[in-house]
Amino acid sequence: MIYFQSLTQSELADLLRPIGRAKIERQAVSPEDAEKKIAQRARYRAKQIFHWVYQRFTFDWDLMTDLSKELREWLKVNIELYRPPVLERRQADDGTVKFVWELTDSKTVESVIIPVAARELELDSETQPETQPRFQGDAEWSRLTACISSQVGCAMGCKFCLTGIQGLDRNLEVHEIIAQVLEMRVLAPLTNIVFMGMGEPLHNLENVIKASQILLDQDGLNFSKRKVTVSTSGLVPAIEELGRRIDISLAISLNATTDEQRTEIMPVNKKWNIEALMAACRKFPLGSHRRITFEYVLLGGFNDSLEDAARLTDWIRGIPCKINLIPFNEHEGSVYRQPSEQRVTAFQKYLVDHGLTALIRVSRGAEILAACGQLRSLLKLQSV
Numbered sequence: 001m002i003y004f005q006s007l008t009q010s011e012l013a014d015l016l017r018p019i020g021r022a023k024i025e026r027q028a029v030s031p032e033d034a035e036k037k038i039a040q041r042a043r044y045r046a047k048q049i050f051h052w053v054y055q056r057f058t059f060d061w062d063l064m065t066d067l068s069k070e071l072r073e074w075l076k077v078n079i080e081l082y083r084p085p086v087l088e089r090r091q092a093d094d095g096t097v098k099f100v101w102e103l104t105d106s107k108t109v110e111s112v113i114i115p116v117a118a119r120e121l122e123l124d125s126e127t128q129p130e131t132q133p134r135f136q137g138d139a140e141w142s143r144l145t146a147c148i149s150s151q152v153g154c155a156m157g158c159k160f161c162l163t164g165i166q167g168l169d170r171n172l173e174v175h176e177i178i179a180q181v182l183e184m185r186v187l188a189p190l191t192n193i194v195f196m197g198m199g200e201p202l203h204n205l206e207n208v209i210k211a212s213q214i215l216l217d218q219d220g221l222n223f224s225k226r227k228v229t230v231s232t233s234g235l236v237p238a239i240e241e242l243g244r245r246i247d248i249s250l251a252i253s254l255n256a257t258t259d260e261q262r263t264e265i266m267p268v269n270k271k272w273n274i275e276a277l278m279a280a281c282r283k284f285p286l287g288s289h290r291r292i293t294f295e296y297v298l299l300g301g302f303n304d305s306l307e308d309a310a311r312l313t314d315w316i317r318g319i320p321c322k323i324n325l326i327p328f329n330e331h332e333g334s335v336y337r338q339p340s341e342q343r344v345t346a347f348q349k350y351l352v353d354h355g356l357t358a359l360i361r362v363s364r365g366a367e368i369l370a371a372c373g374q375l376r377s378l379l380k381l382q383s384v
């Protein structure tokens, strides 16, 4: 059995070619004519099926009424629509909803829907909404971002992250990545996708690239390349390969301004230091009016000084970018502290005064543990 969500549209079309082949061969004027018609018909069928699943959210082959009976029977036997059960779903007062999915091997991963109201987007002109999605009752949101996972656990070991502390269990398969988006898309008109949940997406590069192709497919989930963002802790060769192979948006989890500081909280920096990372960012192919996002988790008393703000300004000079400042969300057992409001504001002011776009991203859904890895850890602890 093949999982439907693991297939690109052209892979599905290839699988569909043998169905009804004999009939076309009988009717065709030549073998070349037959091959052409078989390929055309398979492409058309694949497109229809993509529409049924990804745009009409139909998960029963029998309900796809414009497909032939023969094709529906073939689909039942050969292709499975993957629907991971929701183990936990929690909603915060600010509208954030966090999901924990159970995978077929009983492992769990998390995804979050983060709604953003129009007033919160005023500063963020690049991401002005195209839609006014409705989600969770009567509230109107200007952006609904789905934050998805790419691995079970993570090997990167970032010190401020609970997933990092747990280590890597395994990569997610393409269908497990796509299913997170599809299941949430059924519930809400998502506008943006960020690979910022559990795992380092570029450590699972092949599956993340293929999943992104399905997310961007106009007959599939149909997200624009501006609205799908891969966030990395800084795997430099993979950043270069990502840029060569697919046109989507890039975010860098930077979080420090000296190598000493960054290596302390992000071991990946030992292999690729800030200079190498910035060189990869400068080379990353960006379309017109597109920018790299730098994520900067502000850790109280560690990386939130004005000297840090000055060094950050120097590092990113000349790179089309915006900076998301994320005050650390303190959790039990963490050695790092939440920064004071005053330091956060002063840090942002320094960047803005030096001509940069810097936004403070309030931790969403703190009461449902929205920070990376936290909900899963809690569930794990409870089940021990």
Ligand code: SF4
Pocket (backbone or CB within 6 Å): 154, 155, 156, 157, 158, 161, 162, 163, 164, 165, 197, 198, 199, 200, 232, 233, 253, 372
């Ligand atoms: S912050 Fe991201 S890259 Fe770092 S350990 Fe956590 S999941 Fe991995």
